[in-house]
Amino acid sequence: MRKRVWTDDKLKAGFDAFIAEHGRLPSSHEVDTYHLLPTARSIQKRCGGLVALRERLGYTDTHLGTGAHRSAIAYEVGIRGRQLEIELEVQLQERFGERSVHTEKIFNGKQRVDFYVYTKSGVFGADIFFPATTRTMQNNINIKMKKYQHFTEPLYLVVANPEITQTQLDTYTQNRKEPFSENISLLTQENFMTEIENYEAYGD
DNA sequence: AATATCAAATCGTCCGTAGC
DNA sequence: GCTACGGACGATTTGATATT
Numbered sequence: 237m238r239k240r241v242w243t244d245d246k247l248k249a250g251f252d253a254f255i256a257e258h259g260r261l262p263s264s265h266e267v268d269t270y271h272l273l274p275t276a277r278s279i280q281k282r283c284g285g286l287v288a289l290r291e292r293l294g295y296t297d298t299h300l301g302t303g304a305h306r307s308a309i310a311y312e313v314g315i316r317g318r319q320l321e322i323e324l325e326v327q328l329q330e331r332f333g334e335r336s337v338h339t340e341k342i343f344n345g346k347q348r349v350d351f352y353v354y355t356k357s358g359v360f361g362a363d364i365f366f367p368a369t370t371r372t373m374q375n376n377i378n379i380k381m382k383k384y385q386h387f388t389e390p391l392y393l394v395v396a397n398p399e400i401t402q403t404q405l406d407t408y409t410q411n412r413k414e415p416f417s418e419n420i421s422l423l424t425q426e427n428f429m430t431e432i433e434n435y436e437a438y439g440d
Numbered sequence: 441a442a443t444a445t446c447a448a449a450t451c452g453t454c455c456g457t458a459g460c
Numbered sequence: 461g462c463t464a465c466g467g468a469c470g471a472t473t474t475g476a477t478a479t480t
Binding site: 241242268274275277278281282299301302303306307308309310311312313314315317318340371374375378379411412413414 | 464465466467468469470471472473474475476477478479
């Protein structure tokens with residue numbers, strides 16, 4: 237590939253082209269994949285970061301991870317997360333009985349797992365979440381793993397976003413630098429619902 | 441008031457490669 | 461060897477919300 241020098245003019249042209257298409261500035265992930273811009277890593281190295289570059293090129297709202305942008309994201313995330321938990325709680329209770337499904341169960345002192353389910357075949361934990369992309373999934377799994385290293389029972393990380401396939405999850409699982417411990421599996425919601433059929437529910 | 445959680449945005453690190 | 465970049469991905473920061 238030919239060497240390219242990313243001048244401010246070329247960078248600004250790239251940003252403006254994205255804005256023309258989408259009506260807003262590209263996030264760092266979008267910068268990475270946009271054909272008229274270098275990667276966010278290059279910008280990091282050569283320009284001192286995306287935020288600094290946006291500022292230098294004269295854009296306003298230069299940090300998409302704070303302030304009003306962040307507020308909007310946090311609000312949506314909160315609503316969606318709660319909705320997901322409520323829906324899965326109903327399904328687990330139907331399958332295993334109300335008394336066998338513990339929601340927001342505390343373990344290791346203060347930390348919580350979304351669901352902790354008692355069955356005749358043994359206990360398991362489940363954490364359901366909805367990452368928009370595999371990239372944000374990575375970030376957030378790594379955050380989760382800090383607490384789940386203290387979780388010793390079988391644990392299912394359930395990806396609720398139907399656009400993420402089990403194949404992608406398997407690839408990610410195999411490529412992790414710090415592999416999951418044996419008790420942890422990463423499943424699509426569909427495959428999770430199939431998996432729990434293997435557990436025998438307690439009767440009344 | 442303090443803390444855990446959610447998922448996204450950005451920063452930081454390691455390594456690979458094309459062209460001089 | 462060196463430069464200028466890209467790919468992959470872990471770490472940190474952020475704000476709304478719920479619980480205590």
